[in-house]
Amino acid sequence: MLKGQRILLVLFLTVNLLGQSHGQGSAGTNGDAELRYLVDIPTAGMLQKGSIVLDVDFYQEGGVLLGVSLGVLDRLSFGISYGGSKLIGADKANMNSVPGVNIKIRVIEESVVLPAIAIGFDSQGRDGYIKDLSRYVIKSPGFYAVTSRNYLLLGFLSIHGGVNYSLERSDDDKDVNIFAGIEKTLGPTVSIMLEYNLASNDSHAKAIGKGRGYLNAGLRWSVGSGLTLGVNLKDIIRNGTDVNVGNRTVRIEFVKAL
Numbered sequence: 001m002l003k004g005q006r007i008l009l010v011l012f013l014t015v016n017l018l019g020q021s022h023g024q025g026s027a028g029t030n031g032d033a034e035l036r037y038l039v040d041i042p043t044a045g046m047l048q049k050g051s052i053v054l055d056v057d058f059y060q061e062g063g064v065l066l067g068v069s070l071g072v073l074d075r076l077s078f079g080i081s082y083g084g085s086k087l088i089g090a091d092k093a094n095m096n097s098v099p100g101v102n103i104k105i106r107v108i109e110e111s112v113v114l115p116a117i118a119i120g121f122d123s124q125g126r127d128g129y130i131k132d133l134s135r136y137v138i139k140s141p142g143f144y145a146v147t148s149r150n151y152l153l154l155g156f157l158s159i160h161g162g163v164n165y166s167l168e169r170s171d172d173d174k175d176v177n178i179f180a181g182i183e184k185t186l187g188p189t190v191s192i193m194l195e196y197n198l199a200s201n202d203s204h205a206k207a208i209g210k211g212r213g214y215l216n217a218g219l220r221w222s223v224g225s226g227l228t229l230g231v232n233l234k235d236i237i238r239n240g241t242d243v244n245v246g247n248r249t250v251r252i253e254f255v256k257a258l
Contacts, residue, residue: 024222024226025189025220025224025226026191028190029155029187029188030188031185031191032052033255034048037195038160038195039181040234041146041162041179041197042118042120043083043146043158044110046104048074048258050257051258052255053068053069053253054066054067054254055067056253057083058250058251058253059085059249060085061086062088063127065081067079067082067100067124075080075106077102078102079101079103080102081100081101082095082100084129085128094128094129097129100125100140101122104122105118106118110148112172115147115148115149116149117146119143123142125139128249130208133169133171133211134170137166137208138200139166140166140168141166142165144164147160153184156183156184157182157184157185159180159181163176164179165201166201172201173204173207175203176201177197179198180196182195182247189221189223190222191219191220192219194217195215195216195217197214197216199211200213208240212238212239213237215235218233220251226254227252228253229250231251232247233248
C-alpha cells in the first residue's frame, strides 16, 4: 500500500473507531449538525464540542478527498484532510503533495441583531492537485472570514458570504477573493444550495480558468444516524478550460459524538 493510501485509511479508521453516531445529519429542517460548507465555500457553521466528522468527496478523474475534523470547543474546530486523483481506476494515483489542515473559530454567535461570524484557515484545495503549477484546481481558501444568517422561510433559508486570501500564489496572483452562497431546506431531511466563488485570486495571465468565477449547486439528504449524502454540479458557467456541462461530484458526511 502506498504512503498516500495509508494516510487515507488511517483517517477513515479514526472516525469509525470512535464514538456514537450524532443524529439526523446537517440537511433539512430536522438537521441537528450545523452546515460547515456549502459545496466548496465555508460557512460560519461549527461542529458541536466533542463531535468528530468524516468528510469524503469523490470528484473527477477518480479523485477522492478524505477529511477528519474535531469539535474541540463549541466555537473551535480543527481538522486534517488528504486525497488524490486517479485513486479509482487502473492509472497510477496522483496524490496531493501534503495533507491539508483547517482551523475555524466562531467569534460572534448569531443573534436577533447580528449574524454568526467565523474566521479560519484552510489549506485544502479542491478537485485535484496540479504538481507542475504547485496548486489545486480550485485554490484552497487559506485565511478567511465568513458570516452566516438564518431566516424562517417555509423552513429555513441561510445566507452566507465572506472573503479569503489563499497561500497558493505560484501564479503571482495575490488578490483577496470574495464568495457567497445560500442554502434552502426542502422538508425535514433535504436541503439545496447555490454558491458563487468570484475566483478573483485566479484571474491573472497564469490562471487556469476563464475569469468567470465558479458557480456551484448542491443537494444534501440527511439519511439519519449522522450520515448526510450530497451530490454537486460544479462550475455551471464553465470557468474551467475542460468543462462542457459541469463537474459532477459526490459528498459523504458522517458525524459522531465522542
